[in-house]
Amino acid sequence: MRFIHTSDWHLGRTLHNQSLLDEQAQMLETLLTLIETHEVDALVIAGDIFDRSVPPAAAVSLLDDFLDKVVQQLKVSVIAIGGNHDGQERLAFGARQMAGAGLYIQGPVRASIEPVHIDGKQGAAFFYPIPYAEPALVRHLLNDEDIHSHQDAMAALLAKVTAHNSDGLPKIVISHCFLDGGNESDSERPLSIGGADKISPALFAPFDYAALGHLHGPQYKGAEHVRYSGSPLKYSFSEQHQNKSVTLVNILPGQAPDIRLLPIKPQRDVRIIEGYLDALLTRGASDPGRDDYLMVRLLDTHAILEPMAKLRAIYPNVLHLERTGLMQERALEGPGRERMQKSELTMFEDFFTQVQGEPLSGPQKTLMSELIASLHREGGQ
Incomplete structure (x- = not known):
């Protein structure tokens, strides 16, 4: 199973009132080339696809054109989740109908984790989409009064992933969250106040790969396969020294994932x-x-x-x-x-x-x- 892990596109974002839509369009063209060159089986987008809950029409059109090229022309599956910036219900419009074409969008979090089975050229795998969710929402969905923090909520959701029988196939978790010890930048919106949003990386260690979103610098925590892809563009001056990329992952049953960073060169730094x-x-x-x-x-x-x-x-x-x-x-x-x-x-x-x-x-x-x-x-x- 070979896939590209990316996140935090923030389509429609501005930098000091300067529209970045042209740079984002060029970034997506580069990503399209990487998908085709590396012959991947899937594209994973770990949240914050848009910069705000009601994105500008030009940003929606840009995403629509890109997904059409990936799913319809290249025949590559896409698994995407909602982040804390996204309007999750809007993002998931028509998701059930689009799944038949290979576009799997999980907007709001659900009580059940519905795995996505992808057949790759060198083997199959299960992907488990877990969008960003406030602990209070997870507590309500699972009817579990013991859930009070992001750590509690994620532990309860990942227990469902653990319980799922994958018949020995790799388990790949997709989540939008903040791991304890993660390196932040100025362009990330805090998930909560006082550190209550922090989640232990150890929760994700048992799975074959954790494709995470939210932090804009590419990094891993706890284990190399528990990883943030980072944003593909710089969205604040605090990110000036970050080398932007997407993450190419190759997983074979019984083997540690092969992980490579594919650089993204912006039109303007x-x-x-x-x-x-x-x-x-x-x-x-x-x-x-x-x-x-x-x-x-x-x-x-x-x-x-x-x-x-x-x-x-x-x-x-x-x-x-x-x-x-x-x-x-x-x-x-x-x-x-x-x-x-x-x-x-x-x-x-x-x-x-x-x-x-x-x-x-x-x-x-x-x-x-x-x-x-x-x-x-x-x-x-």
């Missing part, structure tokens, strides 16, 4: 650059990644006229600007009205010099100093 404005502008002229989505941290400690416009003339996709140097200088100088007045006068001097091309004269500086002091006195009345 997401990264942070730092330095002084003049140096960044000079460097940008020869930067092959100047079209990337960027956060810029400026080290300059003086006022700058329209820094974003100057940066975007070289780096067209600067999405966020931080005046790191200016903030550090203010923090070092400490609080106080005298410091504030001095800082404001210094900032105006820098601004005046940039606009006029010459520094303030003595009388002009005295006039501005008196004006700032007067404004502070009025503000204190």
Whole structure:
């Protein structure tokens, strides 16, 4: 059984109000090529297919076109589950009818875990879809008052997987959850407050493979086969150092799974650059990644006229600007009205010099100093 494990597509997502739909479309084209090249038997999508419960129409259309190519043209089965971002009921619309074509979608969690049997070129396997679910919902579905945490809920659901007779075929669990010890990033929505969402990786260890979703960095916990594929694109600047990929898994009965990461190269990278404005502008002229989505941290400690416009003339996709140097200088100088007045006068001097091309004269500086002091006195009345 050979399949690709992926998750957390977040179709329809924006980064600092910049639509990522073009990058997502290119990512899906790359995934389509990988599916065909590696001749996989199935594609597993472990939740958060969309970025919100009511996704934009363009994102829905993008997914529809992709699934049609995979299921109808390549004849590859798809098993997908709902994540905490997905509108699970909407995601599961028509799921019973689509299962006959090889598209298996488990939207909301159910009281019974319905295994999906897939016949592969080198053997068959059972896939057990377990969508994201709040403990209260699982407690209600199973009528079990002892379920209070995500750990309790997952243990009860996995007990059903254990009880299922697979006739010796591999058992592959698909789940959207947060394992204890997992490495997080800024773009993941917390499942709960205070650590109650954490689940022990040991719960998944007895199965042949655990295809997990929710965390955006590719990683495994507890055992190599208990694994997050990570998101195929970067969805926050905290992910700048993550190498994005999907996971190729090959399982034969009685053997440990063979696991490989297949890189996903984005159309535009997401990264942070730092330095002084003049140096960044000079460097940008020869930067092959100047079209990337960027956060810029400026080290300059003086006022700058329209820094974003100057940066975007070289780096067209600067999405966020931080005046790191200016903030550090203010923090070092400490609080106080005298410091504030001095800082404001210094900032105006820098601004005046940039606009006029010459520094303030003595009388002009005295006039501005008196004006700032007067404004502070009025503000204190």
